[in-house]
Amino acid sequence: EVQLVQSGAEVKQPGESLTISCKASGYRFTTYWIGWVRQMPGKGLEWMGIIYPGDSETRYSPSFRGQVTISTDKSISTAYLQWSSVEASDTAMYYCARLTTDDYGHYYYGFDVWGQGTTVTVSS
Amino acid sequence: IQLTQSPSSLSASVGDRVTITCRASQDISSSLAWYQQKPGKAPKLLIYAASTLQSGVPSRFSGRGSGTDFTLTISSLQPEDFATYYCQQLNSYSFTFGPGTRVEIK
Numbered sequence: 045e046v047q048l049v050q051s052g053a054e055v056k057q058p059g060e061s062l063t064i065s066c067k068a069s070g071y072r073f074t075t076y077w078i079g080w081v082r083q084m085p086g087k088g089l090e091w092m093g094i095i096y097p098g099d100s101e102t103r104y105s106p107s108f109r110g111q112v113t114i115s116t117d118k119s120i121s122t123a124y125l126q127w128s129s130v131e132a133s134d135t136a137m138y139y140c141a142r143l144t145t146d147d148y149g150h151y152y153y154g155f156d157v158w159g160q161g162t163t164v165t166v167s168s
Numbered sequence: 169i170q171l172t173q174s175p176s177s178l179s180a181s182v183g184d185r186v187t188i189t190c191r192a193s194q195d196i197s198s199s200l201a202w203y204q205q206k207p208g209k210a211p212k213l214l215i216y217a218a219s220t221l222q223s224g225v226p227s228r229f230s231g232r233g234s235g236t237d238f239t240l241t242i243s244s245l246q247p248e249d250f251a252t253y254y255c256q257q258l259n260s261y262s263f264t265f266g267p268g269t270r271v272e273i274k
Contacts, residue, residue, distance in 0.1 A: 151217070154201030
């Protein structure tokens with residue numbers, strides 16, 4: 045079974061660093077882009093960025109570039125989303141998701157497999 | 169590329185035909201996906217490439233359009249379809265989501 049399993053809920057104080065994870069199983073991790081999506085309380089979906097585990101090529105939404113870092117560890121089929129210093133405005137649910145493409149990887153179809161989400165709460 | 173959806177919410181009854189519109193600020197060819205999200209759950213991919221049904225998705229869901237104007241239609245609304253629906257463009261490396269359309273029970 046193809047699945048993405050995310051790390052558990054986090055509660056942080058402003059200024060702390062944070063890393064959340066997304067472990068893939070059931071497919072070849074290095075051949076699919078992985079993306080991160082934010083959903084603030086009661087709000088819509090926001091695409092944050094994607095990474096290709098095969099070569100670590102990363103693309104960020106302009107809204108999140110410089111605010112977070114996306115990375116992977118191929119040896120354990122895991123993607124990460126990290127902050128160097130969280131703020132109250134980072135309070136949200138964060139999803140990782142697998143990006144499916146055409147056979148040549150040229151045409152992006154959508155996020156076909158999603159993690160269960162990680163709740164991040166930042167409060168003093 | 170910006171996406172708008174209309175309506176932002178709608179009330180409908182079981183068995184109704186429902187159509188949601190998504191409009192892109194520039195031509196995105198057929199690079200559009202539709203998702204369904206229920207409260208407390210991760211989104212689910214319904215349609216990709218504007219009109220291709222994702223495996224396992226009921227055939228009452230259909231998508232149409234290209235360029236800047238797209239629609240998602242539910243031919244006969246079922247109780248399990250009450251949810252929020254999002255479009256997403258994948259034409260460039262900014263995979264923007266639309267603001268969502270909430271489908272509620274009348």
